[in-house]
Structure formats: C-alpha cells, structure tokens
Amino acid sequence: MTLAYHCLHEGERPKECVHCGRCLAACPLFSATNLEELAPRAKFQLARALESGAGGLSAGQVTELASRCLSCGRCEKACPEGLCAPDLIARLRSASPGWQALVWKNWIGRAGLLWPAGGMLAKLVPQALEKALTRVLPAPLDERAGLALHALRAMRAKSPVRPWLRVRRFDPCGKGTKAVLFAGCTAEHARPEWTRTAERLLRGAEYDLAPAPDFGCCGCTLGHAGCKAEQRAAQERNLAAWRAAGRPLLATFCATCRCGLRSYASVDLGWEPFEAEAWMKAVQPLSSLIGETEFSVIEEAAPARVHYHRPCHGAGGGQDEDLLRRMAGQRIGRASRDVCCGLGGVLQVAAPELGARVAADAWNFFAALPGEQVLTGCSGCVLQLASTRPEGVDVGHWLDAVARN
Numbered sequence: 504m505t506l507a508y509h510c511l512h513e514g515e516r517p518k519e520c521v522h523c524g525r526c527l528a529a530c531p532l533f534s535a536t537n538l539e540e541l542a543p544r545a546k547f548q549l550a551r552a553l554e555s556g557a558g559g560l561s562a563g564q565v566t567e568l569a570s571r572c573l574s575c576g577r578c579e580k581a582c583p584e585g586l587c588a589p590d591l592i593a594r595l596r597s598a599s600p601g602w603q604a605l606v607w608k609n610w611i612g613r614a615g616l617l618w619p620a621g622g623m624l625a626k627l628v629p630q631a632l633e634k635a636l637t638r639v640l641p642a643p644l645d646e647r648a649g650l651a652l653h654a655l656r657a658m659r660a661k662s663p664v665r666p667w668l669r670v671r672r673f674d675p676c677g678k679g680t681k682a683v684l685f686a687g688c689t690a691e692h693a694r695p696e697w698t699r700t701a702e703r704l705l706r707g708a709e710y711d712l713a714p715a716p717d718f719g720c721c722g723c724t725l726g727h728a729g730c731k732a733e734q735r736a737a738q739e740r741n742l743a744a745w746r747a748a749g750r751p752l753l754a755t756f757c758a759t760c761r762c763g764l765r766s767y768a769s770v771d772l773g774w775e776p777f778e779a780e781a782w783m784k785a786v787q788p789l790s791s792l793i794g795e796t797e798f799s800v801i802e803e804a805a806p807a808r809v810h811y812h813r814p815c816h817g818a819g820g821g822q823d824e825d826l827l828r829r830m831a832g833q834r835i836g837r838a839s840r841d842v843c844c845g846l847g848g849v850l851q852v853a854a855p856e857l858g859a860r861v862a863a864d865a866w867n868f869f870a871a872l873p874g875e876q877v878l879t880g881c882s883g884c885v886l887q888l889a890s891t892r893p894e895g896v897d898v899g900h901w902l903d904a905v906a907r908n
C-alpha cells in the first residue's frame with residue numbers, strides 16, 4: 504500500500520515526525536485514554552512502518568489505526584512540522600479496501616434517508632436497530648451499539664432548549680446584500696428549526712435572502728472518512744449551485760460546514776480568476792452577519808447559567824462566542840477553548856466508546872449543573888454533547904435559544 508504519511512501540499516518539502524511529543528497534550532483521544540497507540544505520533548510511526556513494509560501490519564491493524572481518530576485537527580496546530588493526522592487517516596481510509604467508510608458514506612451521504620429513519624428506529628424499535636448495528640460494528644458490540652443508539656436518539660429528539668432570547672431591535676446591516684443560507688445536513692434532516700431562525704435573523708437584518716440553491720453536504724466529513732470522490736462531487740455541486748445563484752454571500756451556522764466550505768479554495772475545482780478569493784469572502788458565519796442586533800432575555804425561560812462549547816473546526820474568529828456573550832450577558836459560565844466533544848465522524852461508528860471518553864472530559868470541563876445549558880455553533884457537537892450530557896443539563900445550538908417571533 505502506498506501512502507503519503509507526511510502531509511504534503513504542493514511545493515512543500517516532505518515532512519516527517521521528529522518525535523518531539525508536542526502533539527500528545529493536544530490530542531483529546533490521548534488525553535482521555537492515556538494510550539500512546541492512539542496518539543498522533545504513533546499514527547505517523549505506524550503509517551511509516553506500513554509504507555516501508557517493515558511494520559508487518561495486517562489489514563485488520565490498518566483498519567484499526569484508520570478508525571481511531573477524531574479528525575479534530577488539534578495535533579496539526581501543535582506540531583512544529585505541520586503534520587496532519589486527519590489527512591493521514593483519510594488517506595489510510597481511502598486506501599483500505601472494505602473500510603468502514605462505506606458505513607459512514609451511507610450515514611452522511613444518504614443522510615436524508617438514514618438520519619431521520621435511524622433516529623425514529625432508535626426511538627421505536629431499538630432491538631431492530633441494534634441488530635442492524637451489530638452487522639456494521641466490530642465486536643465487542645454491546646457497549647458500542649448502545650452508544651451509537653444513544654447518538655441516534657439525540658438526532659431524532661426535539662431540541663430540549665426552549666427559546667430564552669428575543670430580538671429587541673434588528674441592525675439593518677445587511678441592507679440589500681444578496682445572501683443565501685447553507686444549512687448543512689443536520690439542519691436539513693434533523694433540525695429544520697435552525698434554518699427558520701437563521702432566515703428570520705438574516706431577513707431582520709435586511710439581507711436580500713434568496714431561496715437556498717441546490718446545495719448538498721459540504722463534503723467535510725466525507726473527506727475525513729476517506730471518501731475522496733464523494734467529497735469532490737459534493738464540492739463541485741455546491742460550487743455550481745453558488746455560481747448559479749449569482750455568487751451571493753453564503754451564510755453558515757454550522758462551524759464544521761463553514762470549515763469544509765472554506766477548504767474548497769485550496770482545491771483545484773476549476774476556479775475562474777479571483778473566484779476562489781470571492782468564495783472565501785462569501786462564506787461567513789451567521790453570527791458575524793447580524794451586526795449590532797440587540798436581544799433581550801426572557802427571564803422565565805432562561806437557564807441559570809449557559810456555557811459555550813467551541814468546536815474544533817471552523818470556530819473562525821470566535822464570532823459565535825462573541826455573539827452569545829453579548830446575548831446572554833452575566834449568564835455566561837464556562838467557555839471551552841481546547842475541549843473536543845468526541846464526535847469524530849467515523850469514530851462515532853467504529854469506536855463510540857472512545858468518543859464517549861473524550862466527551863466525559865468535556866463534561867468535566869463544563870461542570871454543568873442541572874438547569875444549566877451548553878450551547879455551541881456546530882451541528883455535530885450539538886448531537887454528540889446532547890447524547891452524552893449529564894441528567895438535567897440541556898444542549899443546543901445557540902439558534903435554539905433565539906425565539907422565532
């Protein structure tokens with residue numbers, strides 16, 4: 504098997520792990536388990552052994568290695584060599600025949616069928632779903648099937664966060680600017696109310712909001728899963744839809760979607776001159792688009808304290824956190840910076856028990872009490888934190904807290 508185990512971008516010198524160990528503290532999987540074999544350094548060493556043929560890794564070991572990563576990207580930020588475990592893992596996944604990407608491709612790529620159906624199934628006939636999961640998850644099954652079921656139920660359930668913020672005055676900062684919303688898979692299939700609230704905020708800020716063009720999945724999770732052809736098809740579809748809509752402002756409210764969309768600019772998608780730059784300018788977080796819009800707190804519905812979870816991907820300049828602080832004022836409790844929710848795409852399918860251990864670390868950080876809330880700006884983080892939350896603590900997107908009228 505040929506692998507580019509070092510993350511190479513065009514024109515760069517080959518990079519290799521220098522065993523400095525800086526990635527260890529950054530890796531949420533290592534922090535939660537203390538298992539060196541799950542750390543980024545071990546992944547690069549194993550991949551090198553695999554490439555040189557000296558490691559003698561079996562197909563099963565390769566699959567194991569490829570499945571044990573959250574693709575959070577925290578190691579790349581810590582590594583002095585700029586080594587990128589998510590890229591390495593994605594290559595491993597795409598090079599491994601029979602890899603569980605097939606499962607994930609079905610989960611994400613056919614989300615319209617699988618997410619609501621899976622959630623409904625989990626709610627109504629857990630035994631049937633458990634049986635289905637036993638066919639796709641490796642042993643031991645009991646704990647894994649239970650955790651995956653729990654995550655599916657969290658997708659299906661209505662958000663427990665009742666609106667406790669009301670717009671007092673809109674800032675007409677968008678006056679006449681043409682905009683479209685990129686809602687993403689979770690909002691489209693499991694949380695349509697996020698889209699309705701986002702549309703209301705954009706219209707209130709006087710954007711000329713056009714109906715959403717023919718967007719599909721951003722492709723980010725497909726890429727991490729090693730489904731490169733499907734990721735490319737998703738990118739081409741979204742770019743074509745944006746062009747057909749007249750290249751408007753592209754508002755996003757999921758940090759992972761935003762990260763995935765912005766990554767298009769570094770891919771050769773047949774950009775016209777200056778078009779990639781225009782794309783980067785167009786893709787903006789919703790929280791940065793409503794200017795000085797003012798909110799008031801609905802006291803009888805507001806939680807005692809609200810914590811903010813910063814997603815690993817696409818948190819940008821912290822616009823969601825800034826907006827939440829402005830909206831919630833004194834109610835803001837803890838705000839995470841270096842805490843991963845543990846969702847991790849493929850890991851959620853292949854080894855959800857590891858994701859649950861990472862989530863436990865996140866909950867230790869928040870130390871949230873019953874009656875408090877954790878809000879974030881990433882669809883995946885909402886689902887993962889909702890399925891692992893302590894009793895009495897509600898989890899949602901910040902849009903859940905905003906009343907739609």
Ligand code: SF4
Pocket residue numbers: 529530531532533541542543546571572573574575576577578579588589
């Ligand atoms: S991407 Fe995240 S989970 Fe994977 S090796 Fe890097 S820090 Fe660890």
Ligand code: SF4
Pocket residue numbers: 519520521522523524525526527543544547581582583584585586
């Ligand atoms: S930080 Fe980079 S160079 Fe250092 S041990 Fe980790 S992967 Fe290797």
